[in-house]
Amino acid sequence: MAGLFDDEYVQYAARQLLKGHEVNLSAKRLSELKGLLTDNHFTLSKGQRFWLNPQGKEYIRRQLAQAKPICAPDPELDIQQLNIHLPAQVNQHVLQALLKKDAKKPLDEADRQRLVEADISVTKDETLRLRSAHGFSLYLQQGSLLDLSGVFALSNECILPERLLSTVTKLLPGEVSFTHVITVENLGAFIEIELKPQCLFIYAPGNNTRLAELLVGMLPANISWVHFGDLDQAGIDIGLRMAANLARPYKPLLPRNLHDIAARYGRPVESNQPALEKSKRGKVPWQIAKLNPELAARLAPLIEQNLWLEQEVIVMCL
Known part of the structure; x- marks a missing residue:
């Protein structure tokens, strides 16, 4: 099943499960992972929320160890290749979507330092x-x-x-x-x-x-x-x-x-x-x-x- 775990989206969901988080596996890209885990009784569930039992955690650890590592994304390169020009002030969620590929994922200290060096301020627009x-x-x-x-x-x-x-x-x-x-x-x-x-x-x-x-x-x-x-x-x-x-x-x-x-x-x-x-x-x-x-x-x-x-x-x- 290593091929399944080579997918970045699947890897992210698997790592969240491994951390003990509940994950919604209803997304189409996670349907194969959901079937694999439920068919082998590796999960506990409540509605569409799933989390791993001890056997499931051990299985996920083995699969992630064998999976192809995902190359670390370079958000700055993505922005340059798309010719995106960032103004002096940018909404926090827009920056998070560009830099983290997730509008809800917070910026870390390294992100904020790079923005300071680029004279870009983050605004919540309240x-x-x-x-x-x-x-x-x-x-x-x-x-x-x-x-x-x-x-x-x-x-x-x-x-x-x-x-x-x-x-x-x-x-x-x-x-x-x-x-x-x-x-x-x-x-x-x-x-x-x-x-x-x-x-x-x-x-x-x-x-x-x-x-x-x-x-x-x-x-x-x-x-x-x-x-x-x-x-x-x-x-x-x-x-x-x-x-x-x-x-x-x-x-x-x-x-x-x-x-x-x-x-x-x-x-x-x-x-x-x-x-x-x-x-x-x-x-x-x-x-x-x-x-x-x-x-x-x-x-x-x-x-x-x-x-x-x-x-x-x-x-x-x-």
Whole structure:
């Protein structure tokens, strides 16, 4: 069967199986491999997902040892032969498809170093959502000024593409200067939070805070940064990580009547239970050691009762 295992596609699937991964063998190019393994009882399966039993692993090892080695691909040669010209910025998945022949396979450090040497930057092409009660302008690297006042006058919200944001060097206030920038973790809270004068609100979804940090990092230190997230340990951890990345003090947005909100809407931390019902949405237990004494004292209505709060509740009580 060495001929079958000379195929690059089959070799890749076989190596994934050998690593203990479940593999979908429904592809036409893997039908012969699937038949071989199942007919000889070398696999276990669940639906279209297969993995090897010990006998199957031993068989695959022998076949791969006898198979013709696949020549290491040269993606740079492929790109040259196809006359592909890469611009200064390229989408991450496009680069992965070209360099790894798989849009979902991440670039390694060697790939990234070659791209740096070629002056090619990788972009995820995400967007950044902003809300403000008044307009401002963005100063771009080319020396031009992008006035967003008209956009905010229409909707109080603006969406910036990542590639544009990467050219921004400074935020210039309009008629009203900002005193606070507030990053908001969840979309519902970001949309519903009441706009305040002199405040810029930035959507920073979950752990994907990269673009929000990029914009906050452009702001002068006299603009105070506040983070608004779920009041649980995971939400606090996100804020602490952002604070470390920004080299700014961590200031969570907390309601004045936290005690009353906790009494009505606080949800128990369930993560100590061995098995959770999906509806209970277990949370990471509070970790007092991560909190400074002032923050721990302010969160006492939750910590002392082992409760947590969703920010979607808090946003209507600020």
